Amino acid sequence: MDSANPRSSPAGPAVPNDEPARRPTTQRRRHVAALLAFAVFAASVGITGGVVAAIERDDRHREREGLDTSAEVAAAALASKMHEYEQRLFTVRGLYAASHHVSRAEYEAFVEALDLDSGAAAGPNIFFVRHVTAAEAPAYDAEALADGLGPISPSGARPAYFVADRSAPEALSAQAQSVDLAGFDERRRALEASRDSGTIAITPPITLVSDAALPVGDRPLAFAMYVPVYRSAGVPETVEARREQLLGWAGSALRAEGWLADVLADLPIGLTVQLWDASPDVAGNGGLATLAASASPSGPEVRASASRSLSLGGRSWQLTVQATSAFVADGGLQEAVVAVAGVLVGALLAALVWVQARAKANAYHLVDVTTATLRDRESRLRLLAQNTTDLVARQDAEGRFLYASPSWQSQLGWGRETLVGASLADFVHPDDWAEVESDMTAGRLLGATNSEFVARLRASNGAFRWYEARGRLVRDADGALVERQVSLRDITARQRAEAELVDSLEREREMVQLLRSASETKTNILSGVSHELRTPLTNVLGYVEMLAEGDAGPLAPEQQRMLLVVDRNTRRLLSLIDDLLAITQIESGRLNPAASPVCLDEVVEAARQSVDLQLDGRDLSLEVHACTPGLELLGDAEQLERVLVNLLTNAVKFTPDGGRVVVAVSRDEDEVVLSVTDTGIGIPFDEQPRLFERFFRSSVARARTIQGTGLGLAICKGIVEHH
Known part of the structure; x- marks a missing residue:
């Protein structure tokens, strides 16, 4: 910060030669007054200069302290964000450890549960790179075509393929789908390093496949990180075993500039951040991204810088934070105010201290928020892993447990120490074992790849619960069964509901039978009664007609009227009986x-x-x-x-x-x-x-x-x- 110190001439007003001589006491007072004025002015200049110098020193110290704090915060945020992505990739590895074949819908649902920040400019996306051998390539192409995707690209025979397969929360672009990443040197080296080390590996600066069509100068630099996924549980002990047991990689590719902007979005104004890949293999050309927090188009002068070295994913990173003149308030106004009115120095210093405290508080607040967010997300992932409702197990060809998930303890009371080495037959209800054994025998002898059965499993308290099992059979190169991977879901409530439904249907069937029998009885009774009533009513009607015709002698008018009433009502009863007979014949099918x-x-x-x-x-x-x-x-x-x-x-x-x-x-x-x-x-x-x-x-x-x-x-x- 530049400053201009006020300067003043020590000389007082000159006494003209022609001015009349005065008394020594007057001259002395004038000289004393001039000396006092000079002393006061000089003292004021000195004090002002000292205050200005102190302010300049304080500005530099505060600037350096804020710059160092910002560099620490930026480095911590980058490391934290990288650790967060690493944990997500390890979570995906856990998904494939439970089931080597994950459908597209299962993959997308699992990644969605990770609560990715899909609105970030960096576009977080987690994909799965499948390791496909030359022998497996035709089957993979057929599976991809069945899913509406393309075959491995580029085509051609190679010993192995590293194929971009699953992706979420957004699907892979058309250019990246089914691409063999082994054809890209940087990606291949990172994938192989991750495979052999058993942990995360990050590429040097690369261009994403989806950005390859852009002009060379417009292609944003990016990097990709990979975590290996093995067929066996955990990481094999040797490099040879890791290569043999490799299933694929969980990966994430990020555009460096957008990712850096997301991570360091809350940096103070006036800072320029540069991120470099300082690993030896980039040959001095590892500049990934520059984040300029200053809005000055001309590029303000760099006043100071701070650098931090990071080691992430097996690579060395160099983070440089530069402070421009916009990083702190311009001090020229402060110096002018101090020179004109010294009394304002205290207020100005208080304001500067307040600004400094505010900057420190913001920096510490950023660290606290970032730490709390990471802890919250870590807690969610841990809760998801500990509260799965399915029983997961791995068994050898004879049905003995090799692995059991914690849910066996929470649901049935069997700990891992009890299950490992025990046979599945020890826990299946005797009435259900024949079906389970038949399924296991068929899978072992007939070359099946999947297994399904429904059986009751015994809990540690002696009670039984119904489970629906879906298994995957793992075979060696000769087709012999090596391992059975089983997921069992509790269907006790469903079985009880089905049993109650069967009982309800049986009761309803019995009720319908009773109602049908009652209806038939009613129809028979109604038909019999109607027939019995029709005969006497017909006779009554005949006698009424005979009386009306005078067969029994002449009738008085009143008697004629009464016979008409009897005739009408009798015919109405006959009509009703005929209707009842007809309706019973219709209902009985006669x-x-x-x-x-x-x-x-x-x-x-x-x-x-x-x-x-x-x-x-x-x-x-x-x-x-x-x-x-x-x-x-x-x-x-x-x-x-x-x-x-x-x-x-x-x-x-x-x-x-x-x-x-x-x-x-x-x-x-x-x-x-x-x-x-x-x-x-x-x-x-x-x-x-x-x-x-x-x-x-x-x-x-x-x-x-x-x-x-x-x-x-x-x-x-x-x-x-x-x-």
Whole structure:
């Protein structure tokens, strides 16, 4: 910070030669006053200079301290973020340790549970690189094509392929999907180093496959990190074993500049951050990214810098933080204020101390927030790993446990020390062991790759719980079974629900059988009673007719009227009994209509004559329209007449005087259409779906106290359906 110290001439005003001489005391006072003024001015200049110098020293010290703090915070944030990604990759390795074949949907669901910050500019993305041997390449290409993806690219025979396979939360770009990363030297070396070391490895600066189409000058630098995934649990002891047991890698590729901006987004204004890959293999060309926190387009002067060395993923990184003049407030105004008004120095120093304390507090706050975030995410991952509900186990070819997840202890009470070395038969219900053993034998002898069974497992307290098992069979190069990897899900609640459902269905079946038997009994009783009632009523009707005709002697008018009432009610009872007999025949399936030629004109005429008595004394018009005279069909004339009589009776009954009833007969291709229409009171729309229910009578009929049983239309429907 530049400053201009105020300067003043020590000389006082000159005394003209022609000025009259004064008394020595006056001259002395003037000299003393001048000396005092000079001394005060000099003292003021000295004090001001000292204060300015002190301010400059304090600025430099504060600037250096803030710069060092920012460098420490930046280095800690980078290391923390890198550790966070490393833990995510190790989590993915745990996923593949549980099941070597993870579907695309399972992979995406698992990575989604990791709660990645998908809104970050760096675009965090976790992918899986599958190690594919030359012998496995055709099968992989077929699997990729079945998933709607492309084959390994570039094509061609190679000893092995490092293929970009799974990706989440976003799918791999079209350029990166199924690409063999072994064709990229930097990536291949990092993948091989990770494979052989058993831990994370990071590439030197690279260009992402999706950015390769950009002009050379516009391609952002990036880096990728890989964690090896082995077929065996844990990391094999030797390099040879690691190469032999390699399944693939969990990886993440990040654009350096965007990633650096996300990690160091809260750095103070006026800092420029540069990140270098200082590993020997980059040959001095390891500049990954520069983050300029200053908005000055001309590039402000660098006042100081601080560097930190980092070791991440087996590579050396150099972090340089540079402070520009914008990093601290310009001190020129402070010096001017101090020179003009010394009394403001205290307030200015207090403001500077406050700014310094605020900067330190912000730095410490950033560290606390970053640490808390990392601890929270670590806690989530630990909670996810400790609270899985499935039982996971690895067994040898004979069914002995090699590994058991902690959920065996939490669900069944069996610890790992009890399970490892024990046989699965020791825990399966005896009634279920035959099925489990059959499945295991078939898998061992028939070359199957998957295994499924449902069985009850014994808990440490002696109780049994139902489990559904899905297993994967691992074989050696000769096809012999080496290991069985099993995941068991508790389905006790489902089994109980299914058993209750079976019991409920059995009870319902028994109830239906009882209801059917009761219905048949009711039908038989109703049919028998109806037959027994019909015979005496027919006799009564015959005697009434004989009395009305005078066979027993002449009748008085009052006696004639009473006989008419008896005749009408007797015929109503006979009609009701006929309806009951008809409905019981329909319900019992004993209605067997004849199949003989029937002339519809004759049926219509007979039905019309049957309702003539109902038309006596009524002002109703009954019309018959036969579009096709002489139309015949195969059917039962008596039953068809009953249908038409029921329809006409309803029409006459519900049509007021002055109305009109029309019977129409027509032909529609191979079918006969017989319709009865009237101008009666009609039926409410919401009641029409119930017209053909037994004993149903509309609200209009009940309100007007129109007599009826509610069986007529049900009988019509049954007769028509039997033709």
